[in-house]
Amino acid sequence: MFQRILSDIALMSAIGVVLAAIMVIAQRWLSNYGEVNLNINGKRDLTVKGGNSLLATLSDNQIFIPSACGGRGSCGACKCKVIEGGGPLLPTEKPLLSKAEQAGSIRLGCQVKVKSDIKIELPEAIFNIRRFHSVIEEIIDYTYDIKGITFKLQQGETIDFKAGQYVQLETEPYEKVKQKVMRAYSISSKPQINDRIQLIIRLVPEGICSTWVHKYLKVGDKVNFTGPYGDFYLRDTDADILFVAGGSGKAPIKSMLEHLREIGTNRKMTYFFGARTTKDLYLTDEFRAFEDVFEQFEYVPVLSHTLPEENWNGKTGFVMPYFKDAIRDPKNTEAYLCGSPGMINAVTKSLIEYGLSEDKIYYDSFG
Ligand SMILES: Cc1cc2nc3c(=O)[nH]c(=O)nc-3n(C[C@H](O)[C@H](O)[C@H](O)COP(=O)(O)OP(=O)(O)OC[C@H]3O[C@@H](n4cnc5c(N)ncnc54)[C@H](O)[C@@H]3O)c2cc1C
Ligand code: FES
Structure with missing residues (x-):
């Protein structure tokens, strides 16, 4: 009797292991979309690895579309036109897209998955957005929860931006935060200085990026950011x-x-x-x-x-x-x-x- 129970347990365990293995293989197989073609504006073809979001796929290819919420589907900054191959509109996209945008094939780049050949349209200005490498030059405590941080660009690098635009800072993993995240921060220095930028960052309780900046970042640290982004800039009028x-x-x-x-x-x-x-x-x-x-x-x-x-x-x-x-x-x-x-x-x-x-x-x- 006891032996029978033991052999039943062994059989069930073996079945469990086999099922788990099948699931892992199936998952790998299902999410392995291989290489697909990404066509931009009808003239630029990229061969990319399928399976990632459009936002991440573009970023892997040094094309940076705005993503102020870091790809969490809450800001709507990553809107772009997907002409073919984006799959059906997702429930996570609908709240951030107007009826006209939905009808005009506008999608959220962070929600669309690249699974097959895909055709998209991007404004030409997007191609001016770059990744910058910098070293922290100065950190000033402005208040108990606001710091001003100066990022000196790597030797020879310069950034052109309009007063009012923002960059997206890339964090490094720390403590329980295992992944890099990106967050938007407005440039507080003037565009006439182009070999460094200053950001003013408020500590958000439990916030991933602002905690990293306030508690971990120090002078001499290397930090990457992308930019410049945004249409919040000073209009050249006399109003x-x-x-x-x-x-x-x-x-x-x-x-x-x-x-x-x-x-x-x-x-x-x-x-x-x-x-x-x-x-x-x-x-x-x-x-x-x-x-x-x-x-x-x-x-x-x-x-x-x-x-x-x-x-x-x-x-x-x-x-x-x-x-x-x-x-x-x-x-x-x-x-x-x-x-x-x-x-x-x-x-x-x-x-x-x-x-x-x-x-x-x-x-x-x-x-
Ligand atoms: C265009 C633009 C420009 C900006 N410029 C500046 C600037 O110049 N200076 C500045 O200080 N900020 C700026 N921000 C805000 C900045 O981008 C960040 O949103 C802010 O610093 C918080 O980021 P975080 O990673 O620290 O917090 P997050 O980790 O994003 O968290 C924010 C809050 O949400 C809560 N939260 C996070 N995840 C969850 C969850 N899963 N469930 C429930 N709650 C959650 C956290 O507890 C926290 O309170 C700007 C934003 C935009 C869009
Ligand atoms: S990056 Fe914010 S909604 Fe897509």
């Missing part, structure tokens, strides 16, 4: 400007103002910097100094949670009520907003109520 950005959203505004200082401007500009308390203020003297540089510039910090002992005698509450005095001609005013999706939505709504045209409200949402 008045409202900048609205708090926290690390100050980064692209710093780049824009430093750029304007280089080229000169007499545009009327107001920068509303929303923060909670005086502990969240930084680079205040530098931004006040712009008031002496430009003919018509005002820097307006607004604190929402200031305490009596802080003796703050500046503006308080939300930034929106203060827009009224800064807008002299709503139809000739551009707005540049940077920060959380909630802030962008609230400020956009308010600016439209003040009479600004929606198409002159430019923003980068950090969400």
Whole structure:
């Protein structure tokens, strides 16, 4: 009887092992798509290994499409036209694609898997995006949770970008984080300096990249990033400007103002910097100094949670009520907003109520 039980157990175990082996082989076989042809814009053919996302496949071939959320399907930055071979639209794509985009074969590059020959269309500007190699040159503590980090490019490398654009930083594995991730960060230095860039990065609790930057990155470390990306850049007009950005959203505004200082401007500009308390203020003297540089510039910090002992005698509450005095001609005013999706939505709504045209409200949402 006992022997019978033992032989049954042995038989079941053997069957289990065989089934597991079959599953592993099947999985390998099913996900082995071999080499496929990737055609771009009808003129460029690449032979690529099938099985990866379109985003990763392009990146492996040194073609970098924006992917602000690092391929998690939440930002929509990786939209591109898939003419043939992308498979059916996935449920993960639908929330980020309008009806018109869906009808026009627009897909999310991070969700589409390259399994067979595929034809896509990419804007020519994408081919200017490159991977850069850098060494950390300087790290400044701006506040308790915001650092300014300067990345010096490898000897001879230079980067051309527009003030307001961003790069995507590639992390290295650390602690429990076994994989590299990519995250978007706006360049805070001016485009006139092209052999190094500065980023301003806020620590997000439990955030993979910002924790890596704040806790592990040190001067002398080597870091790769790709870029430049984005259409949040200063428009070359003579319209008045409202900048609205708090926290690390100050980064692209710093780049824009430093750029304007280089080229000169007499545009009327107001920068509303929303923060909670005086502990969240930084680079205040530098931004006040712009008031002496430009003919018509005002820097307006607004604190929402200031305490009596802080003796703050500046503006308080939300930034929106203060827009009224800064807008002299709503139809000739551009707005540049940077920060959380909630802030962008609230400020956009308010600016439209003040009479600004929606198409002159430019923003980068950090969400
Ligand atoms: C165009 C653009 C420009 C930007 N520029 C800047 C900039 O200049 N400076 C700056 O500081 N930031 C900027 N950001 C934001 C930045 O890209 C990152 O989103 C931010 O630093 C957080 O990344 P992280 O890897 O640290 O956090 P993540 O690891 O992405 O996590 C973010 C949050 O989500 C939570 N989370 C993560 N995974 C999960 C999960 N599976 N389930 C539940 N919760 C989860 C985490 O706990 C954390 O609170 C920008 C974003 C965009 C889109
Ligand atoms: S990379 Fe963010 S949705 Fe695709």
